Each structure stands twice: as structure tokens, then as C-alpha cells.
Amino acid sequence: xxxxxxxxxxxxxxxxxxxxxxxxxxxxxxxxxxxxxxxxxxxxxxxxxxxxxxxxxxxxxxxxxxxxxxxxxxxxxxxxxxxxxxxxxxxxxxxxxxxxxxxxxxxxxxxxxxxxxxxxxxxxxxxxxxxxxxxxxxxxxxxxxxxxxxxxxxxxxxxxxxxxxxxxxxxxxxxxxxxxxxxxxxxxxxxxxxxxxxxxxxxxxxxxxxxxxxxxxxxxxxxxxxxxxxxxxxxxxxxxxxxxxxxxxxxxxxxxxxxxxxxxxxxxxxxxxxxxxxxxxxxxxxxxxxxxxxxxxxxxxxxxxxxxxxxxxxxxxxxxxxxxxxxxxxxxxxxxxxxxxxxxxxxxxxxxxxxxxxxxxxxxxxxxxxxxxxxxxxxxxxxxxxxxxxxxxxxxxxxxxxxxxxxxxxxxxxxxxxxxxxxxxxxxxxxxxxxxxxxxxxxxxxxxxxxxxxxxxxxxxxxxx
Amino acid sequence: xxxxxxxxxxxxxxxxxxxxxxxxxxxxxxxxxxxxxxxxxxxxxxxxxxxxxxxxxxxxxxxxxxxxxxxxxxxxxxxxxxxxxxxxxxxxxxxxxxxxxxxxxxxxxxxxxxxxxxxxxxxxxxxxxxxxxxxxxxxxxxxxxxxxxxxxxxxxxxxxxxxxxxxxxxxxxxxxxxxxxxxxxxxxxxxxxxxxxxxx
Numbered sequence: 001x002x003x004x005x006x007x008x009x010x011x012x013x014x015x016x017x018x019x020x021x022x023x024x025x026x027x028x029x030x031x032x033x034x035x036x037x038x039x040x041x042x043x044x045x046x047x048x049x050x051x052x053x054x055x056x057x058x059x060x061x062x063x064x065x066x067x068x069x070x071x072x073x074x075x076x077x078x079x080x081x082x083x084x085x086x087x088x089x090x091x092x093x094x095x096x097x098x099x100x101x102x103x104x105x106x107x108x109x110x111x112x113x114x115x116x117x118x119x120x121x122x123x124x125x126x127x128x129x130x131x132x133x134x135x136x137x138x139x140x141x142x143x144x145x146x147x148x149x150x151x152x153x154x155x156x157x158x159x160x161x162x163x164x165x166x167x168x169x170x171x172x173x174x175x176x177x178x179x180x181x182x183x184x185x186x187x188x189x190x191x192x193x194x195x196x197x198x199x200x201x202x203x204x205x206x207x208x209x210x211x212x213x214x215x216x217x218x219x220x221x222x223x224x225x226x227x228x229x230x231x232x233x234x235x236x237x238x239x240x241x242x243x244x245x246x247x248x249x250x251x252x253x254x255x256x257x258x259x260x261x262x263x264x265x266x267x268x269x270x271x272x273x274x275x276x277x278x279x280x281x282x283x284x285x286x287x288x289x290x291x292x293x294x295x296x297x298x299x300x301x302x303x304x305x306x307x308x309x310x311x312x313x314x315x316x317x318x319x320x321x322x323x324x325x326x327x328x329x330x331x332x333x334x335x336x337x338x339x340x341x342x343x344x345x346x347x348x349x350x351x352x353x354x355x356x357x358x359x360x361x362x363x364x365x366x367x368x369x370x371x372x373x374x375x376x377x378x379x380x381x382x383x384x385x386x387x388x389x390x391x392x393x394x395x396x397x398x399x400x401x402x403x404x405x406x407x408x409x410x411x412x413x414x415x416x417x418x419x420x421x422x423x424x425x426x427x428x429x430x431x432x433x434x435x436x437x438x439x440x441x442x443x444x445x446x447x448x449x450x451x452x453x454x455x456x457x458x459x460x461x462x463x464x465x
Numbered sequence: 466x467x468x469x470x471x472x473x474x475x476x477x478x479x480x481x482x483x484x485x486x487x488x489x490x491x492x493x494x495x496x497x498x499x500x501x502x503x504x505x506x507x508x509x510x511x512x513x514x515x516x517x518x519x520x521x522x523x524x525x526x527x528x529x530x531x532x533x534x535x536x537x538x539x540x541x542x543x544x545x546x547x548x549x550x551x552x553x554x555x556x557x558x559x560x561x562x563x564x565x566x567x568x569x570x571x572x573x574x575x576x577x578x579x580x581x582x583x584x585x586x587x588x589x590x591x592x593x594x595x596x597x598x599x600x601x602x603x604x605x606x607x608x609x610x611x612x613x614x615x616x617x618x619x620x621x622x623x624x625x626x627x628x629x630x631x632x633x634x635x636x637x638x639x640x641x642x643x644x645x646x647x648x649x650x651x652x653x654x655x656x657x658x659x660x661x662x663x664x665x
Contacts, residue, residue, distance in 0.1 A: 015648065015651055016651055024645060024648055024651075024652070026655055026656075029664075035495050035496075035547075036546070036548070038499075039498065039548075042498070042499070043642075047642070063492075063495075064496065078497075079496060082496050119664065122664060127546060127548075129545050129546040143546035143570055144546060144570070144573075145548035145551070145570060145573060145574035146549075147574065147578065148573070148577070148641075151645060154642050155642065155645040155646060155652060156652065157652055159641045159645060193483055193543055194540040197540070197566070198569060224570075227540070227568060227569065229569050292483075293485065293543070313587075313591070314482055316481070317483065317538065410487075410492040411493065419515060429485075429487070429544060429545075431485045431487040432487070432510065433491055433510045434487050437491075437515060438515070
């Protein structure tokens with residue numbers, strides 16, 4: 001019987017399979033950052049162990065770095081200490097670090113792909129749940145905890161139970177103003193925030209095939225928001241074209257060998273999945289979340305569902321979410337006022353996202369009273385945006401282009417949304433307090449975020465393009 | 466890793482679904498570089514208001530409910546992979562979390578730290594909540610060897626599932642690194658068989 005894409009890659013990385021035990025899975029690439037690695041490095045010191053394969057480990061500082069004045073020492077003491085600790089640890093254990101000031105620095109899930117570190121067929125892990133992003137290239141990529149970061153440091157392997165497989169197929173053509181972010185918010189609204197738990201999800205279908213690599217990364221990035229450990233897409237010409245020529249991508253003969261192998265990475269026609277879901281792209285409209293988990297999403301023209309429409313035992317949690325957001329049963333989401341707009345995060349901070357936003361806002365002005373932060377995913381994205389004059393467009397629109405980092409996606413640095421304020425955000429999580437204590441988040445696509453910035457309220461971007 | 470065998474304790478009920486790790490430990494408290502001290506900020510924004518005063522309506526500020534067992538609604542631990550969530554629960558004093566559904570990464574992190582996540586059916590979860598809200602002195606017994614969780618007063622019990630390898634790790638206090646390190650030679654052999662030089 002044939003194999004799914006996940007099974008092909010998984011099986012190629014099993015060092016040892018033993019009944020009653022999780023597999024010993026070999027990890028090709030380990031990405032690390034300042035927040036989830038210090039305790040793992042400490043663990044190595046306590047055990048007297050080196051990093052087993054430092055050349056397969058890459059570090060950057062992204063989670064708590066400031067997005068203004070990165071050339072100056074970090075003001076916040078604990079953040080500075082954590083970033084300094086990463087530098088010290090990388091030096092001690094021989095790990096390559098793209099830290100602050102380095103032209104490759106950026107959000108770990110943005111730099112991996114743009115440097116050609118992320119490749120089809122690889123196993124990749126990082127102490128960050130959005131590692132699923134790299135699955136867009138046809139890799140098995142997933143987030144791990146710090147104990148597992150230590151495992152990979154020590155052994156370049158992980159003990160892992162083989163996951164169940166799910167296929168999510170989206171066929172048909174996307175409507176005007178609808179993009180990758182809308183696809184994934186729509187899917188999560190259908191599966192709920194737990195619907196993918198225990199699975200690796202392969203995204204397929206003509207609507208997925210038609211996406212750029214940036215769009216595919218956005219989709220796979222948010223697999224974890226439906227509970228799936230990872231999401232992936234079979235590599236194709238779009239994938240190869242994106243990778244070719246990047247800094248660490250294979251070159252010459254190695255490239256030809258790589259592509260020949262990558263072309264075998266697809267789900268066999270006679271393979272079976274543990275679950276299959278199918279959606280029609282034509283049913284998807286620009287999406288927005290109204291609650292406090294990413295499954296609480298609706299089309300912008302829809303009304304907020306009522307509490308009585310929820311299952312009995314879930315009503316208290318549902319009501320708690322609406323209370324937190326300051327919304328009522330059945331409210332229209334259109335025209336809700338917006339205080340902040342955040343365009344950034346590992347979900348939507350790539351050059352294509354910035355280009356799309358710039359093309360829309362060119363010649364327009366942000367609404368009065370709205371604060372707009374654009375945080376590029378990496379130094380390379382920032383440099384590219386400037387070389388294309390995108391920075392000027394943002395400046396004229398009254399948008400603030402900052403320096404790279406995770407920023408207001410999780411508010412570990414100074415970029416927090418004030419208590420009670422509404423933020424329309426291109427990030428991935430609308431949890432209570434995610435963007436700052438009592439901050440209220442509405443997740444959207446970059447285009448819908450740009451439209452909200454111009455109008456100062458939630459709007460249907462389709463009416464403006 | 467701390468060993469886990471049996472436990473008998475009162476419980477803290479938190480009947481809320483989709484409790485994400487940002488609630489368990491907000492990101493702004495992730496700046497420590499050690500594993501200790503996170504319990505202080507466990508459920509920080511549910512426990513304290515913006516003036517750092519305890520919110521009296523939150524269960525952990527209610528002296529009626531104490532114990533080493535946290536019982537929570539489905540999809541507990543979703544969201545961020547931060548292991549700090551497991552550290553915070555453990556540091557605060559929880560050795561067991563019972564829910565009808567756990568998020569993958571949290572579950573693994575908990576097991577790697579000797580915190581036992583027990584998945585029970587929805588109706589059993591409801592029975593625990595009902596028993597505790599009726600009598601806050603309700604005691605839960607957990608027997609890992611027998612894979613059994615019992616509500617002592619009512620005698621209701623459930624035999625839960627756990628990966629046999631993870632079970633033996635918890636009982637013996639072993640961790641995965643010890644296990645993989647004992648296979649280092651095989652890992653090196655595996656590396657030689659990797660034909661894809663383009664990955665290095």
C-alpha cells in the first residue's frame with residue numbers, strides 16, 4: 001500500500017522503531033531562539049554533554065527583542081539578559097547565531113525559509129509551536145518543549161509517537177480579496193481549535209496549489225491553531241523556484257540530486273489518511289475572529305454567533321470569551337471600531353505580505369486615532385521593503401515600519417496593546433492577554449488589516465478593491 | 466525527573482474549555498533562564514487584577530478549593546509550546562491535571578516533567594466537577610501503576626490510558642535523553658545511511 005507524504009518523510013527518519021516505545025526520530029535541523037533554549041543549554045551543562053550536531057542547529061533572537069532602535073542595547077533588563085544568554089550559550093556550544101545586528105536576524109520561522117535552510121523532506125523542530133510553518137515546503141516540522149530542545153541538543157533525535165494523518169483539501173478558486181490567511185482561519189473555524197489534535201495535516205487541492213510559498217507558509221503556520229502538531233504541503237515547482245539560489249540551498253549537482261528526490265515527496269494515490277476534510281474555496285470570504293481562540297472566526301459579513309447556539313456545557317466559556325472581547329450575542333462584526341493594527345508575526349510578515357499591504361494603502365491615509373505597526377519578519381524582509389520603496393508608502397500612510405521580531409504577536413517586548421483596546425492583527429492567536437493584559441485581538445489577513453487601518457473600523461476589504 | 470506513583474488529594478476545579486498556555490503562564494513571564502519560580506505567575510491574569518490584587522472570584526484565590534489535582538475543561542494546554550506552562554503548574558504544586566482532552570505539546574511537556582495529564586471521558590469529567598462543587602473536600606485518588614483515577618466519596622473510577630514507555634519513565638523518574646543516549650551508536654550508524662548530502 002502507498003504512503004502519505006508524512007509517512008514517507010517520517011519513515012526516512014526513524015533511527016529505531018520498537019513496539020511499545022515511541023520512535024527515535026532523527027532531526028535534520030534544529031532552530032532555536034532566546035526564550036525556550038536557556039534551560040536546555042543548562043541541562044546540557046548539568047549532564048556534561050556537548051551539542052551533538054551543532055552544525056545542524058541555527059539560532060536567532062526574535063521573541064523579546066525591541067522593534068525600535070535595535071542598534072542600541074536592549075533597555076528591558078530581563079530581555080537583555082535572555083538575549084545575552086543566547087549569545088553566550090551559542091558561543092560556548094558552537095552554534096551559529098543570527099543575533100541582533102546580523103543581516104540574517106529575524107523571526108525564526110521567517111529566516112529558515114528565506115535562507116534556504118528549510119527544505120523539502122527534512123525533519124525540523126524548534127521550541128516554538130509555529131514551527132509548523134516550515135511544513136509548507138514538504139517538511140515534517142513541529143514545535144517542541146524545552147526538555148525536547150535539550151534532547152535534540154544532546155542526541156539530534158526525538159522520541160516521538162508516529163502521528164495520525166489528516167488531509168484537508170481545498171478546491172476551487174479563491175474570491176477577490178480572499179487569501180491564504182482567510183483559508184486557514186476558515187478551516188480552523190470549521191474544525192475548532194482542537195479538531196486537528198493528534199494529527200499531521202497535509203493541505204492539498206487546487207486552492208492550495210495556487211498559493212505562493214508565502215501563502216502556503218501562512219496556512220501551515222496556523223495548523224497548530226487547530227491543534228495539529230504540524231501541517232505540510234507536497235513540494236512542487238513553486239517550492240523549487242522559491243528555494244533555488246537561496247544562501248544555504250543546495251547548488252550545482254547537489255541541487256539536481258535534491259530536486260530528483262523532492263519530486264518523490266507526494267502522497268501516493270493508494271495511500272489512506274486517518275481523516276479527510278474537503279472545503280470549497282468559493283465558500284470562503286475574508287475572515288475575522290471575534291473571540292479568544294482562533295477557532296472563533298467568522299466571515300466579515302457574518303454576525304457573532306449566539307451563546308444559545310453553543311453546546312450546553314460550553315456556554316460559560318463562550319460567554320466568558322464574548323465578555324472579554326466586549327461583544328454581544330449576534331453583533332455585527334463589520335464596523336466594530338479599531339484602535340490598533342498590527343501587521344507582522346511568523347504568520348504574515350513576509351515580503352509578499354508587505355507588498356500586498358503597500359499596494360492597497362498606496363496614496364491612502366490611516367484613519368485618525370488608529371495606531372498602525374508594521375513589523376517585518378526579518379532584516380532581509382526589511383531591507384527588501386526599503387529597496388522597493390515600500391517604507392515610503394507606509395510612511396505616507398502614517399504606518400510605522402519597525403524592525404524585525406515577534407513583537408505584538410505575543411507582547412514579550414514593549415510592543416503591547418493597551419488594556420481594553422481593540423487590535424486588528426495579522427498574527428495567529430487571539431487568546432486573552434496575548435497581545436498585552438486585557439488587550440482584545442481580532443485575527444485577519446494582511447489585506448483586511450490594511451483596510452481596517454485606513455477606515456478605523458472593521459470593513460469588508462472586497463468593497464475597497 | 467521527579468517520580469510519580471500514587472497520589473490522593475483534594476482538587477481545584479476549573480471548568481473552562483480551551484485553556485491555552487498563554488493563560489497558564491503569560492508570555493511576559495517567560496524571561497527567566499531557569500526552570501524555577503514560575504508558580505508565582507501561574508494563571509497570572511486570571512488570579513490578579515491590573516493592580517496585582519487577587520481576583521476573589523477566581524478559584525485559585527478561593528481557600529475552599531485546594532489540592533495537587535487541577536481539573537479543567539477540554540483542550541487544556543492549547544497554543545504555545547512553552548514548557549514554562551508545565552513548570553508553572555508543577556512549581557505551584559499541581560502533580561496531576563485531569564481533562565477530557567489535552568493539546569499535544571502540553572501533554573508531552575507535562576509528562577517530561579513528572580506532571581501527569583489524565584484524559585477522562587466528558588461524563589466522568591462532569592462527575593468530578595459535580596462532586597467537587599457539591600463537596601469541596603472531595604478527594605481524588607490516582608494510581609499510575611493501575612492507571613486508575615477514583616473519586617473517593619462516590620466510588621466513581623476510570624481506567625485511563627498512558628503510553629507504556631511514558632508510564633515507566635514517570636514511575637522510575639527516567640527521562641527521554643537517558644533513553645536516546647543509550648542508542649547513540651545507532652544514531653551515528655543512521656547518519657551514515659542518510660544519502661542526502663544536500664541536507665548538511
